[in-house]
Amino acid sequence: MANYDVIIIGSGPGGYVAAIRCAQLGLKTACVEGRETLGGTCLNVGCIPSKAMLHATHMLHEAEHNFAKMGLKGKSPSVDWKQMLTYKEETIEANTKGIEFLFKKNKIDWIKGWGSIPEAGKVKVGDDVHEAKNIIIASGSEVSPVPGADVTLDEKIIISSTGALELPKIPKTMIVIGAGVIGLELGSVYSRLGTKVQVIEFLDKITPGMDGEVQKTFQRILKKQGLSFTMGAAVQSVTAAKNKASVTYKLRKDDSDHTAEADVVLVATGRRPYTDGLGLDALGVDISERGQIKTDAQWRTNVPGIYAIGDCIDGPMLAHKAEDEGMACAEVIAGKHGHVNYGVIPGVIYTHPEVATVGMTEEQLKEAGTAYKAGKFSFMGNGRAKANFAADGFVKILADKTTDRILGAHIIGPMAGDLIHEICVAMEFGASAEDVALTCHAHPTYSEAVREAALACGDGAIHM
The missing domain is CATH 3.50.50.60 (FAD/NAD(P)-binding domain)
Structure with missing residues (x-):
């Protein structure tokens, strides 16, 4: 048993990032995790393994449909399913072992087992009770059932x-x-x-x-x-x-x-907050009707010394949202000013083409009665996309009709998940569409489509 400044329950993207940031800020930190490996759903059975499978199968698609067009002749590869699953497992292991290394480097104790909170300032794992001035709940989410339907998962069929x-x-x-x-x-x-x-x-x-x-x-x-x-x-x-x-x-x-x-x-x-076994009812922690832990603007629950972040609280269930909250919550505990800009949290779908979005949609702007202009550019007009058989989709930037300030962006196309971050940075700085349009973009790149969409918010795109 030990005394800590902070104990974090859960080692997913919210929990492990909070732990590292707490340690960087000089707080004696421990993280409770019951899985055999760190990283939570995201690294073990979520974002990371699914991206490995998406990458592998996209390579197969390219080999089957586009290699011959580029003069790469030969038999299409056959799928060795067992090896593909091994590749996925190796990807998981590399990432989870990486978190373990970061914990050791930052002198964070990994308390192995499932945690509960018998009272404020105490975390019970197995038979041991650990004391902490602050507790961060980062317990994540679980698969939610089909609403109003009779469905039992067997994980086989x-x-x-x-x-x-x-x-x-x-x-x-x-x-x-x-x-x-x-x-x-x-x-x-x-x-x-x-x-x-x-x-x-x-x-x-x-x-x-x-x-x-x-x-x-x-x-x-x-x-x-x-x-x-x-x-x-x-x-x-x-x-x-x-x-x-x-x-x-x-x-x-x-x-x-x-x-x-x-x-x-x-x-x-979809998914729902996972808080089973934490003992929150007995503690008197406020929970919403949707099962989310209620917090204030500093991620504090109604019980002093207990905080919550990530999928188990309100907001989009995204790994990077949890990471942002983890860092900000650590700053608050250390007496600094933690901040998350919830208006600039990108969302990405990693299909091919990728889909990425940030800020407001046209539907939301119409509903709010905000006067806006939309600048749109198709990847059909992008030289790099055409060369790479990736010309499906478009970039759309939404800007305030009066001030030209960027209010949102929506991209469907190659590398959309990376391209969106130019707009995220622009929005953080309160930039106008004209600011993006006047920024030199390297040619030939996919990112030129973002510039063209910004130009389309003004006098018009060049290549369309």
Whole structure:
């Protein structure tokens, strides 16, 4: 048992970043983690392994469809599924071991086991009770069930994103319930591997909350890639029998009943805060109706000395949002000024093409009655994109009609997840679209499309 300045519960992107920042600020820090490896959902069964699979299958797609066009002749590669899963595991190990190294370097104690908070200032792990002046809850999230439906995950035939990353073989058919980020990313992984993928979504549009034009373009591109969509469908039940799964659903437009069958059903209806076993009820920590821990602007709960960050509190369930909060919360505990600009948190979907968004959508601006202008540029007008068979999509920048200040940006196209950060930095500095338009961009790069969209907010793009 030891006394600490800070104990963090959870070692995901929020927890481990908070721990490192606390240590950098001179606080005696420990992090509680029950998994065998550090890094939480993101590094072990989420962002990192899924990106490895997306990368591997994109390489396969390029070999099958584009190599010959570039004069790279030869037999298309065959898929060694076992080796692909090994590559994914090696990627996970490299990253989780990296966090372990950073903990040692920063003299952070890893308390192995599952933590609970018997009272403020104390964290119990196993039979040991550790004392801390401050506790940060960074317990993350778990897969949420299908609303109003009878679905039990077995992680063999009816699977979550975790099961989708370790299937023993590539299924011939797959139904994905939910057309959000996780469903579309993993759906496109298996589609590239030859699986017939059907996406069933309750709403009438994919990627809820995203820019309407991006939603339409993205769905059209994914259809072209072989994914099929059943929209406006309320799933009633999912059952498994004899190595097959059956999904029953009602179409909302006419209340008609339907059934679909597949080898595997991926439930991708989002995530919910994971706070089981922490003892928050007994402590009297305020929890919202959606199961989120309530915090103030400094990530404090209503119980003094207890803070919360990441997926278990309000806001987008994004690793980088949790990281930002982890750093800011550490600053607050150390007596400094921690800050997160929630208006500039990018969101990315790592399909091909990628989709990236930051700030306001056109729909939100219209609803708020904000006068704006939209500058748009298609990747068809970008020399680098055309050369690389990546000319699908566009960049759209939204700027205030009067001041020209950038209010949001929406990109669907090559490297969108990287390109968006130019706009993030611009927005942090309160830049105008003209500021981006007047900045020299190297040629030939994808980033020129961002400049062209900024030019389109003024007198017009050059190459369109």
